[in-house]
Amino acid sequence: MASLLNFISSALSLFGDMAESCDFVISCAGSSITLPVAPASYDVTAQYHNETVAVNNYGDIRMLGMKGLKSISFSSLLPAQDYSWAHHLTDPWSIVKQIEEYASIVPRQPARLSISGTSINMNVSIDEFKYSQQDCSGDIYYTLTFSEYPYILTKSGIQNEVTGLNSRVAEIKKETTTQVHAGDHLLDVSARVTRGLKIAEQGVKRLKLYKTLIKGGATTGSILVIKDAEKWVKQ
Structure with missing residues (x-):
């Protein structure tokens, strides 16, 4: 695990400008979190509810449906150590607590996800938050999944x-x-x-x-x- 973190540190030092220019911000109810380590990638799924319909004496035809909700997911870590490539460093468990509060806030309201340098700046629901610890470093590894909230x-x-x-x-x-x-x-x-x-x-x-x-x-x-x-x- 130490060698993996050393590799990440070396890679981010080479591409530091790119890492620093991209902020992942989650906000809700007047507060916000800037993730300390920007995920290396993120996945966006855009659904379009098209269907295939069987028509007698003709065969299958394709029906174009309406646009569905986008979903976004990414994985990264919340560092417990003062790594040189981590930004906005804070206690990882406080971030876990804040994300869980955003996901279950009462009265119910969506969060907002903003990724700097991209077109993603949207209201979202937090659908899944998985996290774990893999070593004795105290770092928390996580995956977040969001859905667009219109x-x-x-x-x-x-x-x-x-x-x-x-x-x-x-x-x-x-x-x-x-x-x-x-x-x-x-x-x-x-x-x-x-x-x-x-x-x-x-x-x-x-x-x-x-x-x-x-x-x-x-x-x-x-x-x-x-x-x-x-x-x-x-x-």
């Missing part, structure tokens, strides 16, 4: 000025996690967060959040946990 769209009663139809808005999100990427204008960040609010509220909320981000000093690389599309905490 907010149910409901009629808002607000009429769209363009179509003349009632708009459909998502259930109010109490918190959103996002990251300020290179080239992002803070107004674009505000737009990402307020998208999905009632049309009548979007403009006011967007401008208010934009001013808050400027005053708070949000900069490139900042991971923001934004509550009620107004207050935010820089990670």
Whole structure:
């Protein structure tokens, strides 16, 4: 096991810039976890409910179904030792406890998974959390599995000025996690967060959040946990 950790340490020292540029952040109920060792890979499964139907006097035909929920899984370790390649080091058992609290929080609400440098920044349910210890190092090895959690769209009663139809808005999100990427204008960040609010509220909320981000000093690389599309905490 020691030789394996030495190999990982050597590999990460060679590709340190890549490892440091990728953060896996799980957030829920106003708090967040940045995983101390970024998983080497992750798997995304996108389901499409297509079916084959047998038709008399014709044979099999393929019916195209609706898009299903994405699932994401990855494995890594929570280090108990102060390895040079580990970041955001903290007690591994405290992270285990926090993830379990996110998965079973009451009142029930989804968590949010964000992987910097990718398009993954989504509400999720924590479906499975497996962990174990394999040696005397105290390190915890784990696998996490998530499913996409879409907010149910409901009629808002607000009429769209363009179509003349009632708009459909998502259930109010109490918190959103996002990251300020290179080239992002803070107004674009505000737009990402307020998208999905009632049309009548979007403009006011967007401008208010934009001013808050400027005053708070949000900069490139900042991971923001934004509550009620107004207050935010820089990670």
